[in-house]
Amino acid sequence: MPIPFDKTTVTMEKKEFSPIPEGKYFTNITEYNEPKEITTRKGAICDVLKLTLSIDGSKHPDLEGRKIWADVWITKTVNGENPSSSDNIKFYKFLEAINYPLDNEEAEIDGVKTPVLLLPQGAKEIFSEEIEGKPLVVTTFLDNWTDKDGNPRQTAKVKFFEKWEGGSTIDADDDLPF
């Protein structure tokens, strides 16, 4: 069957890509990609969870289908030692925001017995099914950078994670990969 073609309607202009403006967005985690292990200059060994967040169309009709990419860093060790709680505050905030199930335990800190939460020490201790599809509110900022051709670029990056009260988990695996 032939494809109708009208050359008078052809436009050679490229669609301008506009970054998602800074703001607060209701999203669902639609992809949880293979985490990467990274060693920082400060000697921290981290797993980086690569997440794709899809903006909810009912809350943001103009941005339906747009995606935000977020990295969640898990500091596993720092110079061979256990990380401090401050090293993983963002990771904790993320887990808290998605209601990730965490155990707690009593630990002795500076001679005092204190209840502590047990965070996963890296991606291998994480249940991916407790992440995929989960609702999440993110606050973004615009990150300015220069591409390899020297052009200035802007990308939306996540500053904060928050719980989406009343948000529902969606089936993140509805697309066939072929």
Added chain:
Amino acid sequence: MPKKATDSIVVNGEMQLAIEKRTTISNTKTPKQMIKKKGDGFDYVEEGYMRAMLDKVYPDWSWLPTPNDSVHFLGSEWVVVSGVLEITEEESGRKRRFFSPGAARVQFKKNQPHTVENVIDIDKNVASANSMGFKRACNRLAHIADDVYRKQVRTDFITEEQEKAYDDLLKTAKDVGMKMTRLAQWRNAKETIYQSNYVDAFNSFYEEVNHLEKQTKKTNKETK
């Protein structure tokens, strides 16, 4: 609680032996000194290594030209050499073949028109194309350097029964209070379990759950 896993023995025929040999070659680690790096960052092995390995694993081998156009030029820029690698599998007594083309760019003198008189050394380009096809055939047919070319594929998956037993153990582990982080480790480890390590993995997990169950019972008794 599910039962402990036990080993099972499978009886093989001649073809099974041949397949096992292919698997063994595929799982063989290529020595580091034989792995080179291309400009684009990809690893490769040299043709000499492929030939030496063929001599070792399938000594009755031939690299044959295809019936038509085994050397073909694409304009003046590319040369394509096509061949068929033939090997005899001693285990099954069968001959096996693999068709494989290889290509190389014709090199010309710098800043000169791409004409015959400006070709630097066509022999090297044809040899290079031939080598590409031959190496690919060695890898695809004989599984040599499967680790380098990322062609290692495991097919010894665990059975449905084994998977169910593992899942039941995960459930038991959760019921007896295994920490979420540890439980996730065992859950994620499932993706790396094949027939070859199933018994060891399952039994280690079983022992851990069993120990935890006893401990929980003891604690509960003491609390009462």
